[in-house]
Amino acid sequence: MEFSYLGKDGPDRWGMLELKFAPCSIGKRQSPINIQRNLTVHNKLLKPLTRNYNSVNATLFNKGYSVGVRFEEYPGDLWINGKNYTLKQFHWHLPAEHQIEGQQFAAELHLVHQAAVDGSFAVIAALYQESNADPLICRIIEGLKHLGGENTTVPLGILNINELNRRSRKYYTYVGSLTTPPCSENVTSISKEQIIALDIPLNSDCKKNARPCQPLNGREVDMYDELS
Numbered sequence: 001m002e003f004s005y006l007g008k009d010g011p012d013r014w015g016m017l018e019l020k021f022a023p024c025s026i027g028k029r030q031s032p033i034n035i036q037r038n039l040t041v042h043n044k045l046l047k048p049l050t051r052n053y054n055s056v057n058a059t060l061f062n063k064g065y066s067v068g069v070r071f072e073e074y075p076g077d078l079w080i081n082g083k084n085y086t087l088k089q090f091h092w093h094l095p096a097e098h099q100i101e102g103q104q105f106a107a108e109l110h111l112v113h114q115a116a117v118d119g120s121f122a123v124i125a126a127l128y129q130e131s132n133a134d135p136l137i138c139r140i141i142e143g144l145k146h147l148g149g150e151n152t153t154v155p156l157g158i159l160n161i162n163e164l165n166r167r168s169r170k171y172y173t174y175v176g177s178l179t180t181p182p183c184s185e186n187v188t189s190i191s192k193e194q195i196i197a198l199d200i201p202l203n204s205d206c207k208k209n210a211r212p213c214q215p216l217n218g219r220e221v222d223m224y225d226e227l228s
Contacts, residue, residue, distance in 0.1 A: 004205035005065070011211050023177065030214035031176035032097035032125075035221055040172060043222035049124065049168045050079040053087060058159035060143040064150030065206040066091040067198055069140065069159065078113045078122060085113030085122045090164075092198050096127050097210045106130040107190050107198070108210070111164065128190035136163050137194045144197040152201075169226040174219050 003009050003017055015025025024030065053076035058069050068091025078085045089112050096108035107128040114121050128134065143154040199207055 003065070004203070005207075005209050005211075006205040009205075027177055028215075028217040029175050029177055029219060032099070032211060032213055033174065033176070033216055033219075033221070034099040034102055034213045035172050036101060037223075040221045040223040042225060042228060046173070046222060046224035047081060048224070048226065049171065051165050052076045052078075053161050053164050055158055055160045055162070058156045060140055060147055060154040060156055061089075062147050062150060062152050062201045063091075064203040065209050066093065067144070067147065067201050068092065069156065075161070078111075078124070080122055083115060083117070085115045085120075088112050088114050093210050094195060094199055094202075094208060095210050097213075098125055098127065099213055100127070104210075105187065107195060127187045129187050130192055130195065131189040133191040133194055134189060136161065137190065137198070141194070141197055144201065147201045149201065150203060168224075171224050172221055173224070174221045177214075 003014055003021070005011060009017060011024075014021050015023070054074075056071055056073040056075045058071050058075075060069055061067070068089050070089040071087070075087045077087060091110055091112075093108045093110065094106070096105035098108060099105075105127040109126040109128065111124040111126070112121065113123065139159060140156060143156050147154050202209065
């Protein structure tokens, strides 16, 4: 692993660790951000996020700084404004990276997509509050118990990801680092036991793998609201 979330290799020094990390220090479109509702723009040109995910063969992975799921078959796609992005993997951050009105949530799920036409990325970020158990994590909880340290994997077999197809009635979008766009949806629930299960496999200096919020630097945050 080339970076961490604590000490001399922590987020405030990422831009100095390697030349390829320089945008972390000098970039003007970095993620995550603190979303302030009174500064968002209601964009009537935005469309609903159309997701078509399937139950496919999946593998649980541990990168040391994050735990997630990748797919061994085509898992489906996301359409944004007429452009198609294939779901590549999803992973969690503890606590959440994006904030709303300065509130930090218990966890954040990142659904990472890539467009075949130009290689660009789109990431959907879903926020969790600590409450009831999340059905998706319930399906991988046994795999988490058997997941080892950094660079280990656990086959999950056919994974049902139907919950991820749910319609987004409201989301925020902006141009960010690596991900265009990250979208924060309605808050869902995660249990304390699930938070612990996601945390245990991580490296000791990545137990809180949330990058601090970055300056907006004049970027516009657009909002889609189906009810408005």
